[in-house]
């Protein structure tokens with residue numbers, strides 16, 4: 001049996017299928033690529049939850065609206081890194097502008113083998129796993145108890 005830890009967060013996909021079914025346009029992609037939810041527009045219908053192939057959206061039980069990782073957009077807008085990046089003790093998370101060739105993230109993507117989850121779906125996830133094992137990263141395979 002293999003055991004591993006895999007952070008599972010919204011991939012802020014470049015082709016985010018989750019937003020196509022939102023009946024009130026409460027979710028959309030910003031110019032910088034972050035996929036966001038407007039809590040004032042969301043009616044909690046969960047259509048986006050059913051659409052997301054990564055199961056990373058959840059309903060806030062008190063507010064009855066959908067929430068997900070938005071890369072801490074309030075921090076990004078203030079010019080600081082997402083909280084998980086800043087607080088990760090292992091420095092395992094790197095965040096930045098992939099379009100800037102001088103950025104650490106762009107240089108890592110250019111020099112190291114990386115993988116995304118479910119690459120065949122055409123969603124173009126923007127979360128990459130360095131030396132990711134595609135089989136191990138498939139939650140359904142893990143759930144079935146593969147060796």
Ligand code: SF4
Pocket residue numbers: 009010011012013016017018019035051052053054055056057068123
């Ligand atoms: S991971 Fe799911 S919720 Fe996040 S952008 Fe992609 S399709 Fe949407």
Ligand code: SF4
Pocket residue numbers: 021022023024025026027037041042043044045046047048049065066
């Ligand atoms: S739960 Fe909210 S964000 Fe999701 S599809 Fe419904 S209205 Fe849109």
